[in-house]
């Protein structure tokens with residue numbers, strides 16, 4: 001049973017004892033050439049400088065109300081090992097982010113008992129780089145208060161860094177999750193390619209964070225199902241069909257089913273490959289049950305829950321570091337900036353609507369992997385080339401009397417610009433996913449959304465400015 005904490009309790013985190021798992025804020029604060037961090041940038045996190053060391057107090061807050069048990073899907077092939085009378089407790093790591101926020105609300109609405117774990121570092125990246133979401137986003141505390149007042153449902157909140165095992169252990173012991181959905185990573189390929197510091201941070205944050213989650217499950221909740229967000233980018237762009245996680249091959253007359261080859265194309269994507277390997281290994285060695293959701297590029301902003309109130313509004317990134325292709329094009333069209341196609345524009349990837357992200361996660365939780373099983377689902381619904389997206393946005397823009405132009409900009413990435421791409425994505429459909437495909441009406445509404453907030457667009461953030469080839473060891477600072 002989760003502890004019922006009506007007030008905050010503070011945990012002292014022994015940062016002096018950490019070396020490789022130091023928090024990024026600590027490392028940056030000890031790196032004078034980079035940025036001066038204001039502690040107010042990280043709500044609910046205090047950083048106190050003592051000599052050359054830092055001490056951080058992280059506040060673990062959790063309040064829960066009992067809720068009805070979630071309805072389970074019709075798939076009878078998987079059984080929960082959890083007591084059916086109890087509602088399932090789902091820990092959403094990274095629940096203040098783009099996918100995580102929408103998912104936390106969706107699961108709460110569906111009757112799951114939800115707690116968010118987040119260091120709020122994504123908000124700090126914006127402060128560091130001078131970026132902002134197109135949409136104004138409320139603090140996590142106001143978001144959760146608003147949700148409670150609208151629905152009567154409480155979502156627990158644990159603010160801290162999952163690279164800190166003491167913090168994560170306390171959160172696990174207090175909340176006792178039946179499933180953990182892990183979105184809590186640095187998720188931008190360009191961010192990981194800014195300089196050495198960001199490359200190292202990305203891999204430490206993501207790989208060590210995930211390792212800690214695996215150890216926490218082993219130590220405190222052996223039966224807990226890990227639902228981990230991977231990315232389709234782990235596979236790269238091979239000249240053969242992409243399977244869902246595994247490929248059966250015959251070599252020199254012998255046949256085996258092996259993990260599908262990975263060809264990551266940034267330090268960020270590589271961190272996801274390392275995560276997948278660590279998870280697969282612990283499933284085998286410790287009997288952990290895990291689902292790796294290799295997600296495509298997410299677009300859209302509204303879900304049934306986030307549109308209930310403006311305080312629940314999700315973030316919408318359009319800048320060259322965190323913005324994703326279709327979202328960026330819609331904002332560019334709305335403000336009259338030419339659509340920025342990188343190179344030849346034949347780069348093809350899987351895409352999905354954020355409403356399908358939340359549903360896929362729900363399906364994965366409701367149909368858990370078996371103990372020891374490392375399951376991989378390719379989580380996207382349609383594939384498009386960048387040129388196809390540009391042409392769809394141009395057509396949709398014409399209907400709204402927007403004069404949409406496209407330019408080719410030098411590709412800052414190292415990637416194939418014309419290639420074969422055919423990725424399988426049937427497993428989530430088999431579990432019951434009914435995709436929201438990219439229709440004219442959806443594009444209209446996305447464009448209208450971008451138009452509604454176009455006054456908030458900072459033109460300086462639109463062009464890409466991180467080059468894969470120019471990455472170096474020198475810390476990159478950001479001009480005012």
Ligand SMILES: NC(=O)c1ccc[n+]([C@@H]2O[C@H](COP(=O)([O-])OP(=O)(O)OC[C@H]3O[C@@H](n4cnc5c(N)ncnc54)[C@H](O)[C@@H]3O)[C@@H](O)[C@H]2O)c1
Nearest residue numbers: 094096097098099118119120121122162184185187229298
């Ligand atoms: N957005 C996409 O298009 C997309 C596509 C494929 C895969 N994914 C994957 O989905 C996940 C979520 O992506 P998103 O777009 O919501 O990202 P996001 O940056 O909006 O959210 C990530 C959240 O995790 C938190 N976080 C990061 N490191 C943490 C740590 N060490 N401890 C605690 N919290 C931490 C951040 O503060 C943030 O709130 C990522 O793992 C990403 O790789 C996203």
